[in-house]
Amino acid sequence: MTINPAIPFELPALFEGRHLINGAWMDSASGETFERRSPSHGHIVSRSALGQEAEAEAAIAAARTAFDSGVWSRASGKERATVLLKVADLIEQNVDRIALIETLESGKPISQSKGEVGGAADLWRYAASLARSTHGDSHNTLGADMMGVVLKEPIGVVSIITPWNFPFWILSQKLPFALAAGCTVVVKPSEMTPSTTLMLGELLVEAGLPAGVCNIVLGYGVPVGAVMSSHKAVDMVSFTGSTAVGKTISAAASGTLKKVALELGGKNPQVIFPDADLDAAADAVVFGVYFNVGQCCNSSSRIIVHEDIAQEFCDRVIALSRKVKFGDPLDPSTQVGAIVTAEHNAKIDTYVKQARASGATVALGGDRLTVEGLGDQFYQPTVITDVDPDMPIARDEVFGPVLSVMTFKTLDEAVALTNDSDYGLSAGVWSTDVHTCLEFARRAETGTVWTNTWMDGFPEVAFGGFKQSGQGREIGRYGFEEFLEVKSVVMRIGNTRSPWVPKD
Structure with missing residues (x-):
């Protein structure tokens, strides 16, 4: 980082x-x-x-x-x-x-x-x-x-x-x-x-x-x-x-x-199929989870990646995460700034520590961060793998720069994991097969579905969520x-x- x-x-x-x-x-x-x-x-x-x-x-x-x-x-x-x-x-x-x-x-x-x-x-x-x-x-x-x-x-x-x-x-x-x-x-x-x-x-x-x-x-x-x-x-x-x-x-x-x-709130997934453009998808995932310090209702705080490419894709995400610029928000080159309050920073850290204690793997980050001259109201870019769908970090809105990783085998399983949530704000799907994208988009229980992109918005296009x-x-x-x-x-x-x- x-x-x-x-x-x-x-x-x-x-x-x-x-x-x-x-x-x-x-x-x-x-x-x-x-x-x-x-x-x-x-x-x-x-x-x-x-x-x-x-x-x-x-x-x-x-x-x-x-x-x-x-x-x-x-x-x-x-x-x-x-x-x-x-x-x-x-x-x-x-x-x-x-x-x-x-x-x-x-x-x-x-x-x-x-x-x-x-x-x-x-x-x-x-x-x-x-x-x-x-x-x-x-x-x-x-x-x-x-x-x-x-x-x-x-x-x-x-x-x-x-x-x-x-x-x-x-x-x-x-x-x-x-x-x-x-x-x-x-x-x-x-x-x-x-x-x-x-x-x-x-x-x-x-x-x-x-x-x-x-x-x-x-x-x-x-x-x-x-x-x-x-x-x-x-x-x-x-x-x-x-x-x-x-x-x-x-x-x-x-x-x-x-x-x-x-x-x-939202607990928004990006679903990655094996035929996706993995470089573009990895960049979108990194943007989706770290933009606005992850303090975003549309944050892509969980990814659901096909098991055949899970390790390769996570390696790409982690490599990109290490390049993201954290620090002084007044520096024009900074991409990720401070957490809004010390209390919220502690809440984010509690979720991460709880996930680790429950058997998940903290593949990157996982702790609060001190920035020279600015104090400790920052959080490291964090990627957590081996996440069980029932873990709080997979279900609750953490609202921080923390990514949870789950895997799937079939489109049906990917849809089921997407919809197994109290929330239904947005979702993303990455595949070069338009039929895969369209079927996922029609079955996802979310107010917005992005295909081969993330968080593109326009004044003409309505925004809002399903469920809670x-x-x-x-x-x-x-x-x-x-x-x-x-x-x-x-x-x-x-x-x-x-x-x-x-x-x-």
């Missing part, structure tokens, strides 16, 4: 974060704040207002008032699209500034932060196109005196709760689509990565989004997220995070039967329609209705 030590760098000034409520930036009524310390550099990156019930209530009230006023919900598609396109341009003008804070708060490499922030502009542009192309249906075959029209209308006030691992990208998978639909929103970013959401809020104001349409409340899941999930004035909750928290949100939302969209990986979809037209209600309008033409009560 290549380790990039700390490089000389002038750190930015402390980012001071405040809530955005009804178009105004404000501190918490209590005056309380919380701080985020960089997992890679150890200094305090941001100090943010600590929201409570009062701030969540105020933000929801502002969103409700703005929605009911029609200032955004009844604006034309052209008007909405114009604002979204301005936001996309502003994002691209501010990539470096936003990406630096994201790297310092999250620990991810600066090159990946820049890709995440800059790439998010495309999501905003695609959402803008949907704002102008929304349409329903008409039914002209109901009889000479009847006409049916199906309308699509914004669902209302949406609570958006986002995680720490891709704070800018995941918000951009939700917010522009909700806004394109005509919804108003309340956003709560993770308390570990709050600042880039506020930076986006600044761009929304600059782009001319009306006050109250997008509100941002900072703080913790309890009480802020709890209020946002249960409040009767909220019509929908869109959440990305752990499956356990997703279940809590569903329970909180059930009291008002509001719509809930969840993008949750969530419900609903994000991005694409399907993701956009999550924020719409369907209304049927049945019209009688002329005074042709026969009376139900006979006339005297």
